[in-house]
Amino acid sequence: MSRETEFLALDDVVARAVIGPHSRHVALLENAFKVLIEAPGGGLSINGSAKDRAGARKVIETLAKRAAQGAELNEADVRTALGTVRSGGAAADGMALPIGRRGAIVPKTNAQARYVEALARCELTFGVGPAGTGKTFLAAAYGASLLRKGAVDRLVITRPAVEAGEKLGFLPGDLNEKVDPYLAPIWEALNDILGPDDVRRRRDKGEIEAAPIAFMRGRTLSHAFIIADEAQNLTRLQMKMVLTRLGEGARMVVTGDPSQIDLVNARDSGLAHALRILKDVEGVGIMAFEAQDVVRHAMVERIVRAYDADTEAPERR
Numbered sequence: 665m666s667r668e669t670e671f672l673a674l675d676d677v678v679a680r681a682v683i684g685p686h687s688r689h690v691a692l693l694e695n696a697f698k699v700l701i702e703a704p705g706g707g708l709s710i711n712g713s714a715k716d717r718a719g720a721r722k723v724i725e726t727l728a729k730r731a732a733q734g735a736e737l738n739e740a741d742v743r744t745a746l747g748t749v750r751s752g753g754a755a756a757d758g759m760a761l762p763i764g765r766r767g768a769i770v771p772k773t774n775a776q777a778r779y780v781e782a783l784a785r786c787e788l789t790f791g792v793g794p795a796g797t798g799k800t801f802l803a804a805a806y807g808a809s810l811l812r813k814g815a816v817d818r819l820v821i822t823r824p825a826v827e828a829g830e831k832l833g834f835l836p837g838d839l840n841e842k843v844d845p846y847l848a849p850i851w852e853a854l855n856d857i858l859g860p861d862d863v864r865r866r867r868d869k870g871e872i873e874a875a876p877i878a879f880m881r882g883r884t885l886s887h888a889f890i891i892a893d894e895a896q897n898l899t900r901l902q903m904k905m906v907l908t909r910l911g912e913g914a915r916m917v918v919t920g921d922p923s924q925i926d927l928v929n930a931r932d933s934g935l936a937h938a939l940r941i942l943k944d945v946e947g948v949g950i951m952a953f954e955a956q957d958v959v960r961h962a963m964v965e966r967i968v969r970a971y972d973a974d975t976e977a978p979e980r981r
Contacts, residue, residue, distance in 0.1 A: 670717055673707040674728055681731035682708065682724055689727070689742045693720050696746050722749045733760045734768030740959050744772045747956065759784065761809045765859045769805045775957040776802060782949030783917060788907065790895075790939060791919045793953025796964040800893055803917040804853040807889035811871060812858075816913070817887040819872045821850050822880055822906065824897040847874050850893060877902055886911030895920035896935045897927055903934030923971070 674682065683690050683703060690701045697720040699712030708724060710717045726745040731737055759780050761769040771777040776798050782789045783806045791799035810816045825846045844851065854863045854872070866872040877898065892898070892906050895918045910916055920935045927933055942948045955968040 667712055668714070668717070669709050669711040670721070671704075671707055671709045672721060672724060672728075675732070676706075678728050678731045679703055679708055681737045682727045684737065684739070684742070688739060689737065692739065692742050692746070693723060696720075696723075696750075719749050730770050730772075733770050734762060735760070735770040736767035741772055744959050748773070751956070761805050763805065763809045763812055763857060765857060769802070769857065771802070772798065772959045773957050775951065775953050776959075779951040779953075780806060782951050783915075786949035787910070787915050787947040788942075789915075789917045789949040789951070790942075791917060791951050791953070792922060792935065792939065793951075794921055794923065794955060794958060794968040796958040796968070797953035798957075798959055799919045799951075799953060800849055800891075801853045801856075803891050803893075803919055804850055805857050806917070807891060808854060808857050810889050810915075811866070816889045816915070818870065818889075819866075820885055820888050820890045821847055821872070821874045821893065822877055822890070823847055823850070823893040824877045824895075824902070844874065846876070847893070850874075850891065877906065880909055881905055883909055884911040885909045885914050887913040888915075890914060890916040892916065892918045893920075895938075896922050896925045896933050898934045899927070899932050900934035900937050903938050907938065923975070 693699065694701055697712060697716040699710050699716045699720045701720065701724075702709045702711075710720050710724075712720065723742070723745045726748070727737055727741060730741060735741075759771070759777070761780070763769065771780055779789075779791055779799065779802055783803070789803075791803060793799060807816075807819045811819050823846050851863070858866070863872060867874075877892075888911070890909065895903065895906075897920075898906065907916070907918075918935075918938070922933070922936055925933045939950060943950060955972055958964050958968055
């Protein structure tokens with residue numbers, strides 16, 4: 665099979681982002697497609713068979729577009745683009761959120777792109793699926809973008825503290841100290857998006873608020889973006905209570921993984937019930953992520969697929 669070379673013209677900054685630190689991104693592409701990629705200046709050259717060059721070119725074009733939008737490229741971006749090209753899918757083409765501390769936040773997959781579109785379009789959005797699909801991170805990023813441009817007055821975050829039975833009064837410290845351990849994933853996301861100093865300043869001003877589910881009762885949240893995380897651990901009554909907190913000018917996103925219910929009786933979970941009865945309600949958007957949408961680490965996707973296969977298999981004796 666003949667090997668030829670083709671050249672892709674790229675801006676130097678974009679080319680460096682595609683190449684990656686110590687050429688790690690290029691190494692992944694070369695291994696995946698059996699090509700040789702070099703940077704002679706003004707772009708990248710790809711040497712290999714026509715089929716391998718075409719695959720590598722599609723991945724490079726996807727990565728270059730993300731970099732041009734201001735996103736910081738990492739190995740997860742490369743793996744996701746590789747998976748999309750190999751499966752014959754189209755590259756994600758979604759709204760960029762220009763608020764990331766290390767660059768714009770751009771959807772990595774088509775599912776993420778549709779999720780961000782739903783967040784922009786709907787007053788209530790459900791993001792459900794396995795760990796590592798970005799549903800909580802993107803919800804935090806979108807909420808932070810609204811807060812930054814003044815579209816909402818505050819970002820309210822709530823999550824069930826199942827392990828404590830919602831009886832947080834027995835734990836030491838003030839409310840934030842009691843709740844923060846349960847909200848660690850969202851604080852990590854917000855620190856990554858806004859930076860720890862900005863998050864701390866906004867918390868002190870009341871622009872970012874954390875509250876356990878039990879403290880949401882009786883409140884009406886107006887002009888706020890509300891994130892209800894780990895919603896698979898809400899009971900039906902808790903789910904109804906949280907959803908009805910929406911006030912004037914407010915939006916809400918509910919995230920959860922139906923396969924990770926920690927309630928004593930899994931049938932008490934209000935997430936599946938809410939998805940079923942609200943799917944056709946005006947203003948409600950639902951995005952269901954799957955194993956192929958995992959962007960955290962290649963091993964996470966393999967783990968999710970293994971568990972999915974075990975769940976679907978006939979009961980073993």
